[in-house]
Amino acid sequence: MIRLVGIESLISAVHVCLNSLQKNEARSMLTAAGKDLVETMNLINTLERLGVSYHFEDEIEELLERFFNLKSNYADEAYDLYTVALHFRLFRQHGYRISCGVFKKFVDDNGKFKETIISDARGLLSLYEAAYLRVHGEDLLEEALAFTTDNLKSMAPYLSSTLGKQVDHALVQSIHFGNPRIEARNFISIYQEDESKNEFLLRWWKELDLVSKLPYARDRVVECFFWAMGVYHEPQYSVARIMLTKTIAMTSIIDDTMTPMVQLKNLKWDVSEIDRLPEYIKPFYSALLNLYEQFEEELSQQGRSYAVHYAKEALKELVRTYYVEAKWFIEGYLPPFSEYMGNALITCTYVYHTTTSLLGIKSVTKEDFEWLSNKPKMLVASLIICRLIDDIATYEVEKERGQIATGIESYMKENGVTKEVAVDKFFEMATNAWKDINEECLRPTSSNSREILMRILNLERIIDVTYKGNEDGYTQPQKVLKPHINALFIDPTVV
Incomplete structure (x- = not known):
């Protein structure tokens, strides 16, 4: 049985989409609803929150472009707070530069939100979610976030069970920062993922047997797949998911083997170099070379073998910065903050992981990899978030093991x-970096496809989920990730 959280009037439409997968009928509903702005935007929101909107990407983009070009008068009294905030969020999520001025009718002469909307829980929740798409200089949305957070916290215990659950969840995890698949799982009870991919990855990992050969390293292949699934859950990205999962699993080994692994720093990418390594590292290095041979062979069939070069270069850069980190550790050196960040933005692994996340996407070109290798603003913002949030969560553990x-x-x-x-300063810097990401996702300044930008955005969403509550959910997955993994892969029952 499907249970929706939200728009009751669209239950029948969702049943059609999810139960019978009659995509043509769902497209017809979008076309029919397209004559009415409010009805259509509600339907688009529901399809996206259910995690099935990828079936209708072209139709949704066409409708959003048409509606945005209409320049609707949101100052009209017919548009309530819920509707205005929902439309604002959807437009921003899809890169449209809608002004936060649409909320001015809900603000008094002193620049404060009106008392009349305090009791509108549904509207406040919609505004709360919209505020997370703010960019630099949008003081109105800063005020909106503070205003809605305070009021939603106060009213949550007194709301109906359905709306109350929505509010409780939103106060912990906003839609924009959330992993899309987890959010879809919280919206309904059905998870639509090909489980054979999970079994394949588990077999690959067990056959390598690196866990027994390097027993100190974290065995996190399931968590790695969860991470990759957060970057792209749609069926067409199955190959990309597998590539990224394998890469993250290997990166984890490198991270846990940091001091001896720095001997890779000057190695050539050749199996003949293996004799220069300690005996216990040899199986890993061999597995790493084999992995990239597989990637090259697979991508050569698409005429895209050049892409592997960029992943290799990103890995080499990562190992070089791990070497610097290991040297600091051995020498007991505490660098100035700017020097630390210059190195740590690479050791956070997201240059490497972002590059690898594009390997399995057929539409990504050599020019796209070049753009990424130059570390554009969007990527740098993602590195800042990853580094700072990780540092907050791992500080006490690293301090205990003597890392200066x-x-x-x-x-x-x-x-x-x-x-x-x-x-507090780290959180402030991370929040500013999120604003940079939001800004870079808006049209027309983004010269790259949304397919690429969404990979970067989704990698950041995984950081928000994994380190929720300042916990290191990767190292200690039972605290943070286990409930999500159970819900998505093991027990897809009604929430």
């Missing part, structure tokens, strides 16, 4: 502040 060169320690020493102040 941490971001928190460097910032504290350089600025003469407490840990609490440093953590």
Whole structure:
């Protein structure tokens, strides 16, 4: 049985989409609804939150472009807070530069949100979700986020069970920052993923047997697949998911083998180099070379073998920065914060993972890889978020194992502040980086396809989910990721 959280009037449409998968009929519904702005936007929102909108991407983009060009008068009283905020969020999510001025009719002469909307829980929730798509300089949305957060927290215990659950979940995890598949799972009870892909990856990982050969390393292949699925859950990305999962699993081994692994720094990409390594590292290096041979062979069939070069270069850069990190550790050196960040933005692994996430996407070109290798603003913002949020979550553990060169320690020493102040500053910098990402996703400034931008955005969403509550959900998955993994892969029952 399917249970929706939200728009009751669209239950029948969703049953059609999910139960019988009659995509043609669903397209007809979009076409019919397209004559009415409010009805259509509600339908688009529902399809997206169910996680099935990828079936109708062309139709949805065509409708959104048509509606945006209409320049609807949102100052009209016919548009309530829920509707205005929903439309704002959908347009922004799809890269349209809708102004936050659409909310001015809900603000008084003093620039504060009107008392009349305080009791509108549905509208406040919609505004709360919309505020997460703010960019730099949008003070109105900063106020909106603070205003809605305070009021939703106050009213949550008194709301109906359905709306109350929505509010409780949103206060922990916003839609925009959330993993799309997890959010779809929270919206309904059906998970539509090909389980054979999971079994294939588990077989591959077990056959390598690196866990027994490197027993200190984290065995996280399931979590790696979860990570990759968060980057792209749609069926057409199955090959890309497998490639990224394998890459993340290998990166984890490199990270956990940091000090001896730095011997890879000067190695050529050749199996003849294996004799220069310690005996226990040889199986890993051999497996790494084999993995990239597989990637090259697979991509050569598409005429895209050149893409592997960019992934290799990103891995080499990662190993070089791990070497610097290992050297700091051995020498007990605490670098200035700028020096730390210059290296740590690479050791966060997201240059490498972002590059690898594009390997399996057929539409990605050599020019796209060149763009990424130049570390554009969108990528740098993602690196900042990944690095700082990881640093906050792992600080105490790293301190316990004697690691001096941490971001928190460097910032504290350089600025003469407490840990609490440093953590607050890290969150502030991460929030500003999110605004950069939101800005870069808006048209027409983005010269790259949304397919590429969405990979970067989704990688950041995984960071928000994995390190929720300042926990290191990757190292300790049972605390954060286990419920999500169970819900998506093991027990897809009604939530």
